[in-house]
Amino acid sequence: MLWNLIYRSLRQHALSTLVTAGSIALASGLLMTVWVVKTQSQAVFAATNSGFDAVLGARGSKLQLVLNAIFHLEASPGNIAATDFEQIRRHRAVKAAIPLALGDSHEGWRIAGTVEALFNDIEYVPGKRYAFAAGGRNFKLGSQEAVVGSYAAQQLGWKVGRTFHPHHGLSEEGGHEHEENYIVVGVLEPTNTPVDRVIWIPLEGVQTMSGHNPLAATELSAVLIQLRAPTAGLMLNNQINAAGGKLTFAYPIGSIVAELFNKISWFDKVLTLLAWLVAVVAAGSVLVSIYNSMSARARDIAILRALGARRRTVFGAVVGEAAVIGALGSALGFVVFGILAATVATIIRAQAGVVLEPWQWNTVFAWGPAVFTGLCLLGGVVPAIKAYRVPVAETIAPVA
C-alpha cells in the first residue's frame, strides 16, 4: 500500500520529481567522480613506474625527476654525465639501467632518446613486455628511426612509414625544427602507461641532434633503474643522496609520487567538501520541494486518513517518497558520473598517459547512493511531520 501511495504521488508530481531527482543526480555524479578520480588516480599514479624501481638524475627534486623521467611531465632538473650512467649500470645491485635523453618534441608530443633494450628487455608491468602493432619493429641504434607510443600515434594519426622533424624544446612555441628526418618504424601496443604518450628515438639521436650543444653530446637526462633487490634501493639512496654530490637517486618511485598527492591533498579536500555541500543542497531541495507541496497535498492526506490510513502510513509515504527521489537521483547520478569521469579520465590520459578505469569497482558506488538516499530520506522527515499532523476533520471540511 505504502509503495502505491509513493508511486502515485511521484506520478502526480512528475515534473518536480524529475527536477529534484536531476539535482540529486548532479550532486551524486559529482561526488562519485571526485571520489573515484581521487582514489583511483592516487593508486594508479603511485603504481605507475613503467617497470622501474628508481630514477637517477641530476641533483634536485626527486619528484621533479620522477615526473620528468617516468611521467614525461615537467622539465628535466638537469643532465648527468655518461660516466655516472656507466657507474650505476655496472653497480652490482642494479639489474638494468636504461638511459634517457629528453628535451625535444613534435607537435607538443615529447621525444625521448633511449636504447633498444627498453623495448626488448624491460617488463613494464610484471610479465608484460612492450609489443609492436602489426608491421612495426624496434628502432636500431645509430639510425634515424622512431617508435611511437600508442596514444601519441593515435592522436597524431601516425603509422609506420611516417616521417617527421623533431622540434627543439618541449613545446612548439619558440625553439626550432631540427633538420634530421626520422621515420616511424614501429607503433607500440597500448600499455596504459606514460610510455604511450612519447615518441621514442635512439639515444644518440637526441644527444647529437643538430643544434644541440656538442659539449653535452654524451650527457643524459636520467637513468631508469631496475634493482636486483628492494634493499639495494635503500643502500643506493644512502650512498647517492646522503653523499650530497651532483646526483639524485629517486627511490621508491611510488612513495615519491604519493608525495605529490600529499602536496595537493588540500585540492582533494576542497573538491570533496564542495561535493558534500552540493549533496546537502540537493537533499535540501527535496525537503523544500515536498514541503512546498504539502499545503496542496494536505487535503489528499486528510482524505487518506478519513479512509482509514494511519498517521504513520502518511508519514511513511512522504518519507518514502523523498527516499525514492533520492534513490532515483542516485541512479541517474551514475549517468552523470559516467560522463564526468570519462571526461576527467580522458584529460588525465592526455596529460599524463595514466589510464583511469572509472567503472572499476569503488566502494563509493555503494555508499554514495546510500548516503544520498539517506540524506533525502532525512530531508523528507520535515514535510512528513507536517503530513503526520494534518488535522483531518478541519482539512476535509467542504470549502464554504
Add this chain to the structure above:
Amino acid sequence: MSLLQVTHLLKSYPAPGGGVQQVVNVPAFALGAGEQLALRGESGSGKTTFLNLIAGILAPDSGSIRLADQELTTLGEARRDRLRAGTIGYIFQTFNLLQGHTVLENVLLGMAFGPGANRPRAAALLQRMGLADKHDHYPRQLSTGQQQRVAVARALANQPKLVLADEPTGNLDRRNAREALQLIRETCRESGAALLLVSHDERVLAQFEQMQDFTHFNRAPTGAIA
C-alpha cells in the same frame, strides 16, 4: 442489539472569543444493522462533527460511541483508524476523490486500509455504478454526478457495516441528486450496510422512511460550526 449506540456524547471546540463552544451534546442515539436513517440538520448544527465522532476522525470530550460491538472512545487513534477502515464507508458532500488517482485507484483506496485492495470487487462496484468504462479516467475527466458515484463506490469498497453520508447530494443538480441518492440507498441495501445520512435538503429527506431532526436529539446550542 444496535450496530451503533451513542450515549452522553459531548464535543466542544475553542470559541473564537475565548472559552469553549459546545457543538455536540447527544444523550442517546442508536442505529440498527441495515437501517437507513436521515438526519435533518441546518448548516452549523454540528451534524458533520457528529458524523466525524462516529467515524472516529474526531475524539469526543466525553460519552460513549459503541460501533459493531467496539467502544470507540476507549480506542487509541490507530485502532480507531483501523476500525474506520474496516467498518465504515464515508461519502462526502465534496466527494473528496484523490485527483492524482484514477477512478479505479480511488475505489481501491476505499479498501486498501481495511480488508486490502481487491481489483475484481472494485471493478464490480464500478460496473454497478455504471462506470465500467471509466476505470482509467481521472476525477477531473468526469461529470459531478459521475464523481459522486465513484465516491459511493469507494465508500462501499471495504464492505462497511455503516455508511455515513454527509450532504451527499449537496453539490449535484436535481436529477443527479435523485439518482445518486437512489444509488446510495440501493447499494447499501444490497450490501446490508446501515446508512446514516445527514442533509438539510427536504427533497432528500423526504425519500427516507426514517428521518430525525438532528436538533431534537443534539442539545448543544446551534452555532456556526459544521
